[in-house]
Amino acid sequence: MGAALVRQLCAQGYSVAAVARRRELLDALAEDAGGGPGRVLAYAHDVNSIDEIPGIFESIVHDLGGLDFYVYAAGVMPGVGPEEYDTEKDLAMVDVNLGGAIAWTNPVARYFHSQRAGTIVGIGSIAGDRGRKGAPVYGATKAALATYLESLRNRLAERAVRVVTIKPGMIETPMTEHLDKLVMPISAEKAAKDILKVSRGRLWNERHVPLRWLGVSMIIRSIPSFLFRRTNI
Amino acid sequence: MDSAARIQRRVRRETRPRQAFEYVEGWGMAVGAESRVWKPTSAHEVSEVFDQVRSRGTTLAMRGSGCSYGDASINSRGDVLDIRGMNRILEFNEDTGIANCEAGVTLRDLWRHSLPRGYWPRVVSGTMFPTLAGAAGMNIHGKNNYKVGTIGDAIQDIDVVLPTGELVTVSRAERPELFHGIIGGFGMLGAITRVRIATKRIHSGDIDVCGISSANLTEMMAYMDAHTGDADYLVGWLDCFAKGAALGRGLIHHARYLAPGDDPEPERTLTIDHQELPGSILGFPKGEVWRILKLFSNDYGMRLMNFTKHQMGKLEQRNGWHRQSHAGFNFLLDYVPNWKFAYGRSGGDGLIQYQVFLPAESAQAGLTAVLERCQKRLHVSYLGVLKRHRPDPFLLTHGLDGWSLAMDFKVTSANRGDVWRTTDELTRIVLDHGGNFYFAKDAVIGPKTTRQMFGEERLAKFRELKEALDPEDMLQTDLSRRAFGSGGDFTSVPPPAPSVGV
Numbered sequence: 001m002g003a004a005l006v007r008q009l010c011a012q013g014y015s016v017a018a019v020a021r022r023r024e025l026l027d028a029l030a031e032d033a034g035g036g037p038g039r040v041l042a043y044a045h046d047v048n049s050i051d052e053i054p055g056i057f058e059s060i061v062h063d064l065g066g067l068d069f070y071v072y073a074a075g076v077m078p079g080v081g082p083e084e085y086d087t088e089k090d091l092a093m094v095d096v097n098l099g100g101a102i103a104w105t106n107p108v109a110r111y112f113h114s115q116r117a118g119t120i121v122g123i124g125s126i127a128g129d130r131g132r133k134g135a136p137v138y139g140a141t142k143a144a145l146a147t148y149l150e151s152l153r154n155r156l157a158e159r160a161v162r163v164v165t166i167k168p169g170m171i172e173t174p175m176t177e178h179l180d181k182l183v184m185p186i187s188a189e190k191a192a193k194d195i196l197k198v199s200r201g202r203l204w205n206e207r208h209v210p211l212r213w214l215g216v217s218m219i220i221r222s223i224p225s226f227l228f229r230r231t232n233i
Numbered sequence: 234m235d236s237a238a239r240i241q242r243r244v245r246r247e248t249r250p251r252q253a254f255e256y257v258e259g260w261g262m263a264v265g266a267e268s269r270v271w272k273p274t275s276a277h278e279v280s281e282v283f284d285q286v287r288s289r290g291t292t293l294a295m296r297g298s299g300c301s302y303g304d305a306s307i308n309s310r311g312d313v314l315d316i317r318g319m320n321r322i323l324e325f326n327e328d329t330g331i332a333n334c335e336a337g338v339t340l341r342d343l344w345r346h347s348l349p350r351g352y353w354p355r356v357v358s359g360t361m362f363p364t365l366a367g368a369a370g371m372n373i374h375g376k377n378n379y380k381v382g383t384i385g386d387a388i389q390d391i392d393v394v395l396p397t398g399e400l401v402t403v404s405r406a407e408r409p410e411l412f413h414g415i416i417g418g419f420g421m422l423g424a425i426t427r428v429r430i431a432t433k434r435i436h437s438g439d440i441d442v443c444g445i446s447s448a449n450l451t452e453m454m455a456y457m458d459a460h461t462g463d464a465d466y467l468v469g470w471l472d473c474f475a476k477g478a479a480l481g482r483g484l485i486h487h488a489r490y491l492a493p494g495d496d497p498e499p500e501r502t503l504t505i506d507h508q509e510l511p512g513s514i515l516g517f518p519k520g521e522v523w524r525i526l527k528l529f530s531n532d533y534g535m536r537l538m539n540f541t542k543h544q545m546g547k548l549e550q551r552n553g554w555h556r557q558s559h560a561g562f563n564f565l566l567d568y569v570p571n572w573k574f575a576y577g578r579s580g581g582d583g584l585i586q587y588q589v590f591l592p593a594e595s596a597q598a599g600l601t602a603v604l605e606r607c608q609k610r611l612h613v614s615y616l617g618v619l620k621r622h623r624p625d626p627f628l629l630t631h632g633l634d635g636w637s638l639a640m641d642f643k644v645t646s647a648n649r650g651d652v653w654r655t656t657d658e659l660t661r662i663v664l665d666h667g668g669n670f671y672f673a674k675d676a677v678i679g680p681k682t683t684r685q686m687f688g689e690e691r692l693a694k695f696r697e698l699k700e701a702l703d704p705e706d707m708l709q710t711d712l713s714r715r716a717f718g719s720g721g722d723f724t725s726v727p728p729p730a731p732s733v734g735v
Contacts, residue, residue, distance in 0.1 A: 058254050061267050066731065107254060111267075115256035115731075117580055160578055 004192035010038035047100030097141035169213035262583030266309030280398035295420030297367025303676030304711035336366030352432035372417035379621035392427035438502030444549035450481025471617030484546035508560035526575035581646030581730025599666035614640030631671035646730035657724035679722035
């Protein structure tokens with residue numbers, strides 16, 4: 001999804017800094033977008049390396065000549081069996097989905113605060129709307145992320161900084177490849193297009209992508225707990 | 234990595250001195266830049282910051298509360314040292330009124346400490362938020378400049394961390410050339426970390442104030458000149474839109490301290506409660522009042538506001554003498570928090586302040602020419618403030634036996650070039666009349682103006698000090714590069730407007 005966002009922003013003429021783990025994929029992405037009107041600057045970095053973050057962030061702002069739009073799209077969702085209680089696997093998820101998000105978004109928020117402008121976009125999930133059997137920690141990290149972003153939104157509102165939480169439904173990305181079947185799937189390109197549209201608008205603070213998931217989410221959230229535990233959602 | 238190690242890794246110790254990467258802007262919002270901002274909490278940490286900045290080969294700007302309107306505390310090519318973490322009042326002598334403070338103490342901290350003990354800072358600016366380090370670095374003045382001089386005149390001694398890392402104490406007796414160079418030296422010679430400053434005995438928390446409406450500039454200057462002897466504070470507000478015979482009409486505020494016994498209940502007025510500024514204005518919470526001002530933030534609206542204020546001034550004169558709290562009288566700029574937002578909040582919007590100083594003999598002619606030129610160029614200041622000044626012994630001082638007029642010009646991304654051209658014309662008028670400028674309020678002047686207003690001799694002395702204390706030229710700001718370069722322009726090139734938004 002991050003790659004799709006980079007390609008689209010670049011095609012629209014923006015200078016984009018792409019931060020990801022794998023150097024070869026980043027370089028391919030930079031090359032791919034290179035023909036467009038914008039430019040892509042690639043930074044290889046693992047969000048688990050928290051100590052690197054302030055330095056990389058500084059160089060990004062210097063290299064781009066400023067910053068006004070930021071998306072945190074890193075996330076992992078390893079398969080978790082119905083009777084699996086693996087702390088290491090779960091904490092790895094917390095590290096990337098939540099720890100990395102906080103470690104990156106904090107300096108960005110401070111910078112936007114001082115700049116009195118900017119947009120922060122975080123990728124939550126429909127999985128954060130309800131505690132499901134299948135993904136206890138994944139759902140919890142996404143719920144926590146949504147709450148964290150809501151706090152930032154309230155904190156930064158008086159500084160004219162916008163904070164958007166995107167809650168994607170099922171998107172065809174490498175993260176969901178191992179799932180058997182996707183319900184109402186859309187492509188990463190379509191999702192990225194929606195995300196940019198929503199983030200530029202003023203209407204939504206939290207938005208399901210695609211929007212039809214909002215209806216689904218409302219239904220799921222309204223199921224009483226004693227019934228919800230009998231379902232296989 | 235096992236999970237225990239992973240958890241341990243996440244608990245990191247914060248590095249000292251603290252630092253953050255931020256967008257740093259001048260108070261007027263028209264100029265700014267990204268910088269690593271260092272936030273030391275002791276003189277030792279300040280010298281550590283110097284070490285780190287030097288080892289990375291970059292430059293460093295000094296910053297207090299960032300109240301300078303322009304680029305005095307901005308460094309688009311390096312780091313920034315924010316002194317606000319050092320904010321303890323170390324000692325206050327209740328017999329002499331001398332306060333010994335860390336340099337990040339603000340004027341607000343100082344008066345809130347001294348007032349209940351019967352003292353008021355001798356010199357305060359129109360806002361209470363500047364730090365003592367910033368105030369000393371810019372050598373700020375108040376509405377009583379003609380009487381008591383600048384804040385430098387009230388300072389007894391200062392501690393300074395020199396770029397070499399050495400901590401020195403300087404005063405009028407101890408290394409006076411450093412004392413007179415660093416005060417007013419706009420952070421070019423070292424970091425001020427402690428200030429010992431004298432305050433004034435007061436016998437009431439109130440002050441006697443009288444408004445005098447004046448029909449034009451001549452009348453206003455005549456009144457102020459006639460009362461420099463008996464007034465403790467004199468300040469003139471000007472309607473810069475008025476033309477012809479009414480040019481420079483406005484309202485003078487004449488204030489004097491109360492003598493012992495004048496105030497029937499000093500124990501009530503000498504409290505912080507009594508000094509609090511009103512929480513709302515005409516029923517609006519004051520934090521939101523800028524939104525209303527914004528509706529008037531155009532030439533028509535401001536013409537109306539200035540006209541209305543002038544008429545209100547006539548009413549105020551009829552009321553005669555009345556009492557106002559010290560904070561209420563002095564900190565006019567703090568009544569409406571963030572009033573600068575009225576000039577717009579998006580990237581590139583804001584204001585610059587432009588304050589011209591003219592010697593007494595040519596002030597009348599110079600100020601008239603300045604006001605008329607603004608009107609001709611259709612860049613009329615939305616606020617004009619006239620003050621009387623006196624000379625002081627500091628090296629790069631703006632003080633002179635004469636007058637100053639402070640003006641606010643609205644800046645947008647579109648009108649920058651035009652505003653800068655207007656100020657260029659004004660700068661030439663001021664220099665022709667033997668005038669000068671003041672760095673806390675400046676965003677425009679170029680090297681040629683600096684050379685002309687200070688003269689080669691004073692500049693050479695300053696360069697000599699800079700050479701000796703900071704041979705690597707580590708301490709720099711956008712201001713120092715703009716106004717002390719080698720170029721031959723009266724006015725600098727306007728900095729590009731920050732562009733924001735996807």
